Amino acid sequence: MKVIESVSEMQAISDQLRQNGKRIGLVPTMGYLHDGHIRLIEEARLHCDFLVVSIFVNPVQFAPNEDFDKYPRDFEHDRSLLIGQSVDCVFYPQIDVMYPEQQKTYVITEDLGNKLCGISRPTHFQGVTTVVAKLFNIIKPHVAVFGQKDGQQALILKKMVKDLNFDIMMTIVPTVRESDGLAMSSRNKYLSDTERQAAPEIYRSLTAAKEMIDKGICDRVKIANLIEERLKSIPQFRIDYIAIVNTETLEPVDTVSEKTMIAVAVFCGKTRLIDNIMIGQN
Amino acid sequence: MKVIESVSEMQAISDQLRQNGKRIGLVPTMGYLHDGHIRLIEEARLHCDFLVVSIFVNPVQFAPNEDFDKYPRDFEHDRSLLIGQSVDCVFYPQIDVMYPEQQKTYVITEDLGNKLCGISRPTHFQGVTTVVAKLFNIIKPHVAVFGQKDGQQALILKKMVKDLNFDIMMTIVPTVRESDGLAMSSRNKYLSDTERQAAPEIYRSLTAAKEMIDKGICDRVKIANLIEERLKSIPQFRIDYIAIVNTETLEPVDTVSEKTMIAVAVFCGKTRLIDNIMIGQN
Numbered sequence: 001m002k003v004i005e006s007v008s009e010m011q012a013i014s015d016q017l018r019q020n021g022k023r024i025g026l027v028p029t030m031g032y033l034h035d036g037h038i039r040l041i042e043e044a045r046l047h048c049d050f051l052v053v054s055i056f057v058n059p060v061q062f063a064p065n066e067d068f069d070k071y072p073r074d075f076e077h078d079r080s081l082l083i084g085q086s087v088d089c090v091f092y093p094q095i096d097v098m099y100p101e102q103q104k105t106y107v108i109t110e111d112l113g114n115k116l117c118g119i120s121r122p123t124h125f126q127g128v129t130t131v132v133a134k135l136f137n138i139i140k141p142h143v144a145v146f147g148q149k150d151g152q153q154a155l156i157l158k159k160m161v162k163d164l165n166f167d168i169m170m171t172i173v174p175t176v177r178e179s180d181g182l183a184m185s186s187r188n189k190y191l192s193d194t195e196r197q198a199a200p201e202i203y204r205s206l207t208a209a210k211e212m213i214d215k216g217i218c219d220r221v222k223i224a225n226l227i228e229e230r231l232k233s234i235p236q237f238r239i240d241y242i243a244i245v246n247t248e249t250l251e252p253v254d255t256v257s258e259k260t261m262i263a264v265a266v267f268c269g270k271t272r273l274i275d276n277i278m279i280g281q282n
Numbered sequence: 283m284k285v286i287e288s289v290s291e292m293q294a295i296s297d298q299l300r301q302n303g304k305r306i307g308l309v310p311t312m313g314y315l316h317d318g319h320i321r322l323i324e325e326a327r328l329h330c331d332f333l334v335v336s337i338f339v340n341p342v343q344f345a346p347n348e349d350f351d352k353y354p355r356d357f358e359h360d361r362s363l364l365i366g367q368s369v370d371c372v373f374y375p376q377i378d379v380m381y382p383e384q385q386k387t388y389v390i391t392e393d394l395g396n397k398l399c400g401i402s403r404p405t406h407f408q409g410v411t412t413v414v415a416k417l418f419n420i421i422k423p424h425v426a427v428f429g430q431k432d433g434q435q436a437l438i439l440k441k442m443v444k445d446l447n448f449d450i451m452m453t454i455v456p457t458v459r460e461s462d463g464l465a466m467s468s469r470n471k472y473l474s475d476t477e478r479q480a481a482p483e484i485y486r487s488l489t490a491a492k493e494m495i496d497k498g499i500c501d502r503v504k505i506a507n508l509i510e511e512r513l514k515s516i517p518q519f520r521i522d523y524i525a526i527v528n529t530e531t532l533e534p535v536d537t538v539s540e541k542t543m544i545a546v547a548v549f550c551g552k553t554r555l556i557d558n559i560m561i562g563q564n
Contacts, residue, residue, distance in 0.1 A: 011449045018300055018301065019301055104393055105389060105441060105444075107387060107389055107390075109386050130446075134446055134447045137447040138447045138449075159387060163385050163416075164412075164416055165416045165420050167420075
């Protein structure tokens with residue numbers, strides 16, 4: 001497994017692969033890999049001849065008050081894990097390789113990046129779209145795989161790919177969960193034991209909402225109230241948002257339908273956790 | 283010469299060319315081609331095996347009060363002209379091919395798009411960077427050629443290419459002029475006879491500034507005053523801006539150096555004309 005740290009070397013490898021008619025797959029990550037990432041890699045493997053996993057903790061998607069510095073990193077662990085997954089190449093650039101001079105160019109998605117997570121993280125999604133556009137131009141994948149856990153991100157990136165005509169197949173993989181339902185995330189590491197015990201209530205409240213919908217109760221306010229009640233009953237939680245929205249516009253819906261995402265963000269102690277379910281999809 | 287109107291067909295052709303080891307060159311235009319475009323095409327020809335000229339009047343870079351509707355178009359004339367230039371392919375999409383649904387994704391260049399032309403045309407450059415990013419992803423060129431006449435645009439696009447890691451060689455070609463010095467532009471067609479006679483004073487004032495600098499007078503205010511005086515003496519002119527700026531930051535310089543661009547925009551009657559000279563470059 002190659003570890004590539006340089007942009008021009010990665011571009012040259014990708015050009016050569018394309019010239020040889022090989023399909024390139026990309027799984028972009030911030031490292032500290034867990035089973036959720038492995039699932040993305042397994043999915044990508046099905047669609048390509050040459051699989052690149054990028055590991056880059058992207059400073060541009062963190063606000064100054066956020067956890068960029070303490071975001072967990074363990075490259076040696078990640079590397080050995082990826083060798084076991086028959087990944088062909090890790091793209092592992094340093095910050096000054098990705099941002100060698102003052103970045104002035106950003107990719108923005110109007111109306112989509114300023115909602116849900118974008119309210120408490122106003123510059124987050126432009127950081128994500130910008131770095132993903134950069135990774136696409138560096139790794140030149142035919143297919144890129146992202147997780148449904150970051151639901152708003154998945155939606156925004158799919159819209160970016162369409163709007164900017166990236167010739168890339170976007171595949172979104174269902175959220176991988178711990179046995180108690182907690183969505184896998186590198187940030188789960190921040191949780192204390194008590195917080196970790198409380199955290200699965202996020203998914204349980206989403207599941208309860210889903211059961212309500214399955215019974216035919218589709219009113220947004222009723223569903224939101226149920227979720228709010230359950231989340232508020234947990235002393236470790238502070239709700240950031242509960243959103244019941246159209247999966248394309250992210251605008252609130254009055255009545256839940258097959259094009260609805262229910263997404264929540266909760267501070268569990270100091271750790272911000274997100275999760276979502278898509279109605280009408282598994 | 284092929285005329286391609288579909289995004290997916292163009293992408294497939296480009297993929298095949300790249301797989302065959304061919305270098306693709308791109309000259310993006312809004313059509314109504316003149317000798318300035320021909321010069322771009324000649325330059326591109328030197329750097330590629332397969333030359334694509336795109337013709338697309340991009341609505342997103344025009345403000346509602348601007349000349350999108352009346353912008354001159356003559357595809358049959360353009361096509362016959364391009365056949366004579368041994369262009370391999372014209373990419374000629376309709377608007378709904380380029381913008382099939384509501385565009386939400388834009389490429390912006392902070393600090394660069396809001397100066398000079400960006401003051402009177404606040405959304406212009408995000409329209410340009412966005413459509414050029416789209417064309418890059420559709421045509422997948424190895425080299426792209428632009429004109430120095432649109433000096434701010436050239437600078438912004440070069441910065442975009444660097445910042446987003448587009449693996450594309452950017453070539454900027456010196457402005458092509460009429461025999462009396464007027465920079466060639468499709469918009470010159472708008473000029474009445476009197477306006478057309480007045481218009482070359484724009485370049486003459488830039489040339490006079492250059493002569494002043496060659497004599498060792500490098501103070502911005504003195505140079506700007508000279509240009510302003512000359513432009514104000516023409517009754518058909520209304521000055522939009524006179525900018526003496528660093529070629530990378532577009533910030534005003536106190537003293538002209540080898541990294542200075544002198545750029546002007548003038549309304550000649552109702553037609554907005556721009557021109558510039560680069561100090562220390564030919």
